Amino acid sequence: MEEFEALKQAFEQDQATVWREADGHPMKTLIVGLGNPILGDDGVGWRVVEAVEERLASPSRVDVTCLSVGGxxxxxxxxxxxxxxxxxxFSMDAPVGSISVLKLSQLPNYSAYHITSIHDTSLQKAMELGREMGAPLPEDVIIIGIATERIHEFSEDLSPPVEQVVPCVVNIVLDLLGEISMEEDERHGHPQG
Known part of the structure; x- marks a missing residue:
């Protein structure tokens, strides 16, 4: 039992250091493209985020990444x-290429596609666990879902209806970033003109 307590304490100290370092940064925004770029429409998140990254000013206050993980x-x-x-x-009851913009709290079991083990959990549950352990996690998580059809066939190509909405989704992300930027400017006393 002592060994377990010592390991737990070492883990908590190590994590506290990482989290304190993260707390020292100014307001930070992350854009994540989720999916797998070699599974057809499942790669749409990557495709959108790569296009957003090309349009961001350099240097940008926004971090961008593509991941094939969940939970x-x-x-x-x-x-x-x-x-x-x-x-x-997203797999949803909507025409392929439909776009949904939701807060994480509006989805009952988000990240089910990206859970590869029965030992993992939804993003909501993972974030609850992270907060219980003291991790500084975002309160504001927005999910842009694109209705897809081909997510289990090997292909680097998107289906035509999904490919057609990529520019629209890129603009949605950029609009959301514009809103975030205006909120930060107002909070710091720099009104937009």
Whole structure:
């Protein structure tokens, strides 16, 4: 039992150091493209985020990444950020290429596509666990979902209806970033003109 307590204490000290370092940064925004770029429409999140990154000013106050993870692994990537925009392929009762913009709290079991083990959990549960352990996780998580059809066939190509909405989703992300930027400017006394 002593061994377990010592390991737990060492883990908590190590994590506290990482989390304190993250707390020292100004407001941070992360954009994540989720999916797998070699599984057809499942790669739409990556495609959108890569296009967004090309249009961001350099240097940017926004971090951009593409991931093929979910649950606890995804939660770990969100530590230290104030706001996160996730772009992902969705299986939904809507025409292929339909776009949904939701807050994480509006989804009952997000990240089910990206859970590869029965030992993992949804992003919501992972974030609850992370917060219980003291991780500084974003309160503001927006998910942009694109209705897809081909997510289990090997292909680097998107289906035509999904490919057609990529520019629209890029603009949605950029609009959301514009809103975030205006909020930060107003908070710091720099009104937009």
């Amino acid at each position: 606890i692994s995804l939660m770990e990537h969100l530590i230290g950020y104030d706001r996160v925009i996730l772009v992902d392929a």
